[in-house]
Amino acid sequence: MRSLAFLGLVVLTACGSTTAVSEPVTYAAGSITVLESPEHGPQLCQVVAESLPPQCGGPDVVGWDWAKVEHESAGGTKWGRYQVTGTWDGSRLTLTQPPGKAAEVKAEEPRFDSPCPAPAGGWRPVDPAKATQAALEKTQQRLQNEEAVGGVWLDQSYLESIPGYDGGKPEWVEKHANDPARLVLNVKFTGDLAGREAWVRESWGGALCVSQARRSEESLRQVQESLGEDLGTGLVSSFVDIVTEQVVVGVFVADEKTQQRLDTKYGADVVRLDGVLQPVG
Numbered sequence: 001m002r003s004l005a006f007l008g009l010v011v012l013t014a015c016g017s018t019t020a021v022s023e024p025v026t027y028a029a030g031s032i033t034v035l036e037s038p039e040h041g042p043q044l045c046q047v048v049a050e051s052l053p054p055q056c057g058g059p060d061v062v063g064w065d066w067a068k069v070e071h072e073s074a075g076g077t078k079w080g081r082y083q084v085t086g087t088w089d090g091s092r093l094t095l096t097q098p099p100g101k102a103a104e105v106k107a108e109e110p111r112f113d114s115p116c117p118a119p120a121g122g123w124r125p126v127d128p129a130k131a132t133q134a135a136l137e138k139t140q141q142r143l144q145n146e147e148a149v150g151g152v153w154l155d156q157s158y159l160e161s162i163p164g165y166d167g168g169k170p171e172w173v174e175k176h177a178n179d180p181a182r183l184v185l186n187v188k189f190t191g192d193l194a195g196r197e198a199w200v201r202e203s204w205g206g207a208l209c210v211s212q213a214r215r216s217e218e219s220l221r222q223v224q225e226s227l228g229e230d231l232g233t234g235l236v237s238s239f240v241d242i243v244t245e246q247v248v249v250g251v252f253v254a255d256e257k258t259q260q261r262l263d264t265k266y267g268a269d270v271v272r273l274d275g276v277l278q279p280v281g
Contacts (some may be wrong), residue, residue: 032081
């Protein structure tokens with residue numbers, strides 16, 4: 001039985017980088033961990049094991065001096081988060097500026113809106129008896145066995161219209177979110193959509209948006225699983241974006257050569273590289 005990203009995204013993590021670049025280029029990261037342990041010198045880390053001391057690995061940082069930066073230390077390990085700038089030669093970062101204080105980075109919350117236009121009178125159940133948590137779970141189980149599914153998610157944008165919406169504090173969300181009678185179930189299918197809505201309606205009576213998918217979620221997960229062989233230790237993270245129908249891959253440097261190679265193997269726009277280090281200028 002396949003596992004669908006029903007309420008969120010799946011993330012896989014690894015450390016390191018072997019991305020090849022023909023000549024040094026200047027890159028910067030606004031907030032990244034630098035860690036040195038008894039096993040290795042200063043290295044960039046995007047994924048850190050929350051132990052004491054923390055553990056991680058990645059590209060070496062040349063020109064690092066712990067005496068010139070504030071940092072934490074334990075058990076022979078030193079670490080901290082910084083803003084770094086330097087030249088990238090394909091496997092390591094050579095500092096060209098002194099490290100700075102890490103910038104505050106506010107992650108943008110992903111939106112899972114419905115691509116279907118709202119029906120006249122707004123989104124509402126067509127069969128309230130089937131707009132329940134039990135009906136939702138039953139529908140999820142049925143969708144797990146459909147290979148043509150391109151993605152399943154819940155549109156909870158109705159929350160923004162409720163008086164007192166404060167951006168989603170835990171106590172507010174607990175009170176108003178996950179109401180099956182108010183959410184919109186989104187399902188994308190590859191191939192012909194004829195009969196698909198009726199099939200979902202056999203178990204689900206709440207608001208529903210059925211839309212076209214270019215790729216199945218299963219095919220994208222197969223690509224995700226094979227990227228370890230393509231990128232090796234250059235793979236920092238990856239997840240399947242069921243809205244854009246892409247495998248989003250975190251690497252330390254997203255170079256054009258690697259992107260072209262992945263486009264050739266998997267098809268244009270199937271894999272999207274997302275660089276931790278960004279070009280300066």
